[in-house]
Amino acid sequence: MNTIELTKSLISCPSVTPENAGVLDILEEELSNIGFECKRYNFSEKGTPDVDNLFAKFGSEEPHFCFGGHTDVVPIGEEGAWSNNPFEPTEKNGNLYGRGASDMKSAIAAFVCATKEFINNNKFKGSVSLLITNDEEGPAINGTKKVLEEIYKNGEKIDSCLVGEPTCPNKLGEMVKIGRRGSLMAKFNVFGKQGHVAYPEWTLNPIDSLTKIMNDIINLKLDEGSDDFPPSNIEIVKITSSDGATNVVPQNASGQLNIRYNVNHTAESLKNILNDIFKKHTEGTNYQIDIDYYESAEPFLTKKGRFTQIVKDSVDQITGMQAKLSTTGGTSDARFFKDYCEVAEFGLIGETAHQIDENVKIDDIEKLKDIYHTILKNYFS
Ligand SMILES: [Zn+2]
Structure with a gap:
């Protein structure tokens, strides 16, 4: 299949997390035909749905270039509300x-076809792999993280790993991501004491x-930011108090916040800052406070060097743009790869991702295949 045919056949599978709906079978068959060795990893964990994953590898030598993605x-x-099914x-x-045109079935098809072209036309020393999960948009518990643990075992x-998430805001070639902020x-x-407002x-x-x-x-x-990161930002997202009447002082009042933070902080250092504030207003008083933290991602920054330069140069060469190396946006599975290897992200325009009538330019899919092909050529040269 060519890039557009493969993209279409991946989109045809209604693979809403965690349903794989045959999408990994199509991919496995395509990759096996090129000569990849394919292995499926099915993981389960209590309280989360079972998830199917695919790890496919061509070659066994170093260096090992991996493409990370989700179906x-x-x-x-x-x-x-959709114009078409x-x-x-x-x-x-x-x-x-x-659904999935932007995020991120086209990128997977582009990488598969770029690899086919590269393997068929070049003798190279090294190996290429694809780690494809069907659990990125969901809990992400039975996906990339566990596959990495398993294959490393x-x-x-x-x-080096290239994640194919949509990274460009408006035009193909605008942005390569080389890190992400953390999220806490x-x-x-x-807790106070409920009672009549007339008797404070x-x-x-x-x-x-x-x-x-x-x-x-x-x-x-929190900080001023840096060359690579915007300042860490804290947003209060919820304030509530226990139900009562207009003449009742409530028993308790609660809040929720989310911090997107850069590498100047860790989850621990942020907790210390917050705990000091909580203490200041409750310690030595009759107030009680319960605090729960949830860490969903640590911040990371890939060191700029040969790999990030190859990605940027290949993008610039095909698109004629000057790609910005950025750390903006939400989290992705790059947060799991970063514990094992250098990681960068490049893919299509993300504007319509997750929206009704999700779409991408067909030309951009072809260009993305050329970009991935150029990255492979430069990486193994
Ligand atoms: Zn995605």
């Missing part, structure tokens, strides 16, 4: 429509304490 897609939303890939005005070693969430609940001497209003805590948090300046 699962987010739900379609309201089906009637989201799982019937449709060409219109030079664009290809369908079996003696595998990856030198906190939930906290302040018999109550303890938790909202008094919570607003002081919130005020300190709002005024926090």
